[in-house]
Amino acid sequence: MQVKAAARxxxxxxxxxxxxxxxxxxxxxxxTWTSRKAQGLAYAAPTAVFxxxxxxxxxxxxxxxxxxDWPLLTGDRGVNAPENYADAADSTLFWPAVRxxxxxTLLVTAVLLALxxxxxxxxxxxxxxxxxFRTVYFLPSALGLASASLLFWGLxxxxxxxxxGILESLGLVDDPVSFLGTSTSALxxxxxxxxxxxxGFYMLILLVGLQRIPHEVFxxxxxxxxxxxxxxxxxxxxxxxxSLALCLLLCVTGSLLAFDQFFILTKGGPDNSTVTVVQLIxxxxxxxxxxxxxxxxxxxxxxxxxxxxxxxxRGLRRADES
Amino acid sequence: MLTRALGRTPYYVVAGGLAVIFLxxxxxxxWASVSGQPGTAQESGHGLGNYRxxxxxxxxxxxYLLNSTVxxxxxxxxxxxxxxxxxxxxxxxxxxxxxxxxxxxLAILMVPYATLLIPLYVLLGRLHLQNSLVGLSLVLAMFxxxxxxxxxxISFEAVPRELEESALVDGCGxxxxxxxxxxxxxxxxLITVGLFAFLAAWNDFIAPLILISDSEKAxxxxxxxxxxQQSMGAVDxxxxxxxxxxxxxxxLLLFLLLQRHYIRGFMSGALKx
Numbered sequence: 089m090q091v092k093a094a095a096r097x098x099x100x101x102x103x104x105x106x107x108x109x110x111x112x113x114x115x116x117x118x119x120t121w122t123s124r125k126a127q128g129l130a131y132a133a134p135t136a137v138f139x140x141x142x143x144x145x146x147x148x149x150x151x152x153x154x155x156x157d158w159p160l161l162t163g164d165r166g167v168n169a170p171e172n173y174a175d176a177a178d179s180t181l182f183w184p185a186v187r188x189x190x191x192x193t194l195l196v197t198a199v200l201l202a203l204x205x206x207x208x209x210x211x212x213x214x215x216x217x218x219x220x221f222r223t224v225y226f227l228p229s230a231l232g233l234a235s236a237s238l239l240f241w242g243l244x245x246x247x248x249x250x251x252x253g254i255l256e257s258l259g260l261v262d263d264p265v266s267f268l269g270t271s272t273s274a275l276x277x278x279x280x281x282x283x284x285x286x287x288g289f290y291m292l293i294l295l296v297g298l299q300r301i302p303h304e305v306f307x308x309x310x311x312x313x314x315x316x317x318x319x320x321x322x323x324x325x326x327x328x329x330x331s332l333a334l335c336l337l338l339c340v341t342g343s344l345l346a347f348d349q350f351f352i353l354t355k356g357g358p359d360n361s362t363v364t365v366v367q368l369i370x371x372x373x374x375x376x377x378x379x380x381x382x383x384x385x386x387x388x389x390x391x392x393x394x395x396x397x398x399x400x401x402r403g404l405r406r407a408d409e410s
Numbered sequence: 411m412l413t414r415a416l417g418r419t420p421y422y423v424v425a426g427g428l429a430v431i432f433l434x435x436x437x438x439x440x441w442a443s444v445s446g447q448p449g450t451a452q453e454s455g456h457g458l459g460n461y462r463x464x465x466x467x468x469x470x471x472x473x474y475l476l477n478s479t480v481x482x483x484x485x486x487x488x489x490x491x492x493x494x495x496x497x498x499x500x501x502x503x504x505x506x507x508x509x510x511x512x513x514x515x516l517a518i519l520m521v522p523y524a525t526l527l528i529p530l531y532v533l534l535g536r537l538h539l540q541n542s543l544v545g546l547s548l549v550l551a552m553f554x555x556x557x558x559x560x561x562x563x564i565s566f567e568a569v570p571r572e573l574e575e576s577a578l579v580d581g582c583g584x585x586x587x588x589x590x591x592x593x594x595x596x597x598x599x600l601i602t603v604g605l606f607a608f609l610a611a612w613n614d615f616i617a618p619l620i621l622i623s624d625s626e627k628a629x630x631x632x633x634x635x636x637x638x639q640q641s642m643g644a645v646d647x648x649x650x651x652x653x654x655x656x657x658x659x660x661x662l663l664l665f666l667l668l669q670r671h672y673i674r675g676f677m678s679g680a681l682k683x
Contacts, residue, residue: 127584128503132511135496135559139514142552146529147521153529210425217422223669224429227436230665232613234631235657238650239439241638248447248647250438284435296676345522348615352635366524373528374620386525397520 153383172384176372179381181360185368188275192364193343195279200339201332203283204290211291212298222295226288233285237352240281244268244353271361274354278362281349286342290335297331298324337400341393365389436658443651450648460648464656467637467649469626471656474633477543478612481629484547485611486604489554493603496555497562497596498588502574512559519556527620534621541623549621550611558603561675565599566592602675605668609661630657 157168176182211222228236243249244267252264267277305327309319325332347366350356356363356371363371369389373382443461446454450463465471499505500512530549531540539545569592577587618632625636634653638645665672 124503125505128499128505128508131495131499131503131584132505132508133495134492135499135515135555136507136511138492138548138552138555139511139518142530142533142549143518143521143526144514146526146533149529149533150525153532207428210421210428215421217425221425221429223666224432227662227665228432230609230661231658232609232615232631232661234615234635235613235654235661238634238638239435239654239658242442242647242651242654243435243438245645245647248442284432288432292673292676345524347524351615351619366522369524369528370620373531379528379532382528386522386528389522390525393522394520 150383150386153380154387156380158380158383159377168380172380173388175378175381176384176388179368179372181363181368181371182385184360185363185365188362189344189346189364192275192279192346193340195275196282196343197336197339199279200283200286200290201335203287204294204335205328205332207287207291208294208298212295222291225291228285228287229289229292231285233348234352236281236285237349240277240284241353244277268354269358271358274358274362278349278353281353282343282346286339290339293335293338294328294331297328300331301327333400333403337397340396340400344389344393344396439651439654439658443648443655445648447648450646460646460652461656463646463649464637464652468633469628473626474628474630475656477627478630480543481547481550481618482608482611484544485550485554486607488547488551489558489607490600490604492551493555493558493562494593494596494600496559497566497599498592500559500563501566502571512563515559516556518553523553523616527617531620540621541627543622543627543629546618546621546629547611549617550614551607553617554603554607554610557606561599561603562596565596569595598671598674601668601671605664605672606675608664612661613657 154172155167155170156172157166207225211218211225231239243251246252246264246266246269249267251267252261255261255265266273268274301324305323306319309323314322345366346364347370350362350364350367351370354362356367365385366389369382369385372378372385444456444458446456446459450460496515500508527549534540534542534545534549537545539548573591573595574587577591578584582590612629613631614629615631615635618629619635622628622632625633628636630653634650634657637653638650
């Protein structure tokens with residue numbers, strides 16, 4: 089309430105012309121200054137409450153949980169350090185999940201960035217239809233990841249899905265394809281889904297980057313007789329590096345935290361061959377009801393991601409300077 | 411550049427071929443949702459049988475649509491409210507802890523979803539917000555804050571200070587200046603933030619999966635994912651495809667309507683490297 093009252097009386101003292109006329113620090117002005125601070129605090133208060141209650145507090149809590157025995161339901165909550173961490177690393181699925189997540193991240197990142205760059209170059213220049221293509225490529229990005237996964241789950245279905253038939257009629261395969269049946273095909277099928285879903289999104293980021301490159305640079309290179317390949321290699325790619333680095337950061341972080349697509353498409357199967365790290369956390373917490381170990385796993389993931397992000401941010405900054 | 415490397419016809423072959431690949435799953439899904447499949451409500455021919463299954467599934471489609479709408483509306487309202495005030499504070503005021511708070515808000519982006527959801531599950535239980543749509547919305551709004559606050563800060567910073575100062579001279583308080591002068595000026599930013607928040611809340615799967623235990627309170631994505639295991643383990647592809655259509659249509663429509671704002675959000679530097 090005080091803030092409101094101050095707001096009503098304060099304004100005349102704060103206008104710039106008045107400041108120019110009376111540059112000395114009068115008591116009235118100092119009082120205004122503090123009220124301005126108070127008002128800033130008041131406007132930021134909802135953000136502060138949100139960040140404290142739903143971000144800082146949970147972070148502290150997950151730290152505490154990772155060091156305690158914390159069953160899902162009530163029970164003994166004694167200190168359990170460092171067993172949770174040891175349990176996490178001991179889990180038979182831990183290293184396979186880490187390996188699988190890394191492999192998946194590598195595949196998705198390589199394919200997704202290459203395709204996104206191709207799409208961005210395709211729709212970059214004005215041509216009849218370029219706007220239409222841009223919209224079409226972006227359309228899957230408007231879908232949710234869970235919806236897209238459910239869509240592809242039907243698409244890949246051996247009974248109702250059309251893909252197997254299409255491949256057969258094209259003569260590419262002889263027998264019906266089981267897209268999610270073997271570990272390799274399940275991985276590749278998921279990568280295809282993710283590329284379809286996100287390529288347009290990354291295309292848009294790269295498009296912004298491309299449009300920030302001044303036209304004169306290309307023209308000068310063309311005048312000097314550079315070929316298209318040379319222009320792409322020595323101008324487009326280097327000048328696009330900040331945008332590419334941002335895509336890389338988003339893509340790597342997103343893939344390392346993959347969950348929805350595997351939860352819906354493969355449920356980790358066949359034979360636990362597609363269990364990702366986040367799925368492991370979910371299983372530990374809500375199927376094996378072991379929140380302490382799940383918290384320890386989450387902390388490990390958090391630390392790895394933080395390190396990775398720091399490294400990538402350095403790369404980003406260096407790319408920005410060059 | 412690539413377009414010049416490719417001639418006119420090859421360009422349209424490549425771009426068009428890719429467009430077909432990108433459109434095919436969407437078109438197929440819409441078609442399959444009205445097509446017949448043995449063992450489902452739509453045994454053969456074409457019709458809305460799959461949608462009828464969806465309508466009657468468990469708590470009913472309307473219930474899930476209502477849940478999703480409530481969660482999305484609450485998330486959008488919370489995100490807009492908090493980031494509007496926060497963006498104003500960060501852009502125009504100096505107060506103790508300003509930089510720390512801004513950094514902490516951005517740090518939400520750095521922490522994996524799963525790392526936060528486990529303690530949030532425990533915390534919401536203590537706040538008696540477990541298994542509630544309000545609790546879910548609060549969590550979803552928190553995940554929107556980094557982008558929303560950043561976006562609103564930029565929006566406010568792009569408004570000339572003189573505009574606000576003239577309002578203050580005319581006797582408005584800062585709240586009055588915000589409402590009468592600044593609000594219209596930052597509307598494009600608000601639309602972008604609202605659109606992002608809606609899409610995120612409408613589509614989110616993992617947060618309700620963990621935070622909502624009652625199927626009466628499930629939002630649509632969770633309900634459709636559960637629906638797959640309907641009728642004694644037998645899979646109902648038709649109803650799932652109908653569910654995907656119901657999930658996707660609002661998103662696609664909103665995106666097509668607000669495309670310009672969405673892309674402007676990117677352009678205005680929200681994604682500066």
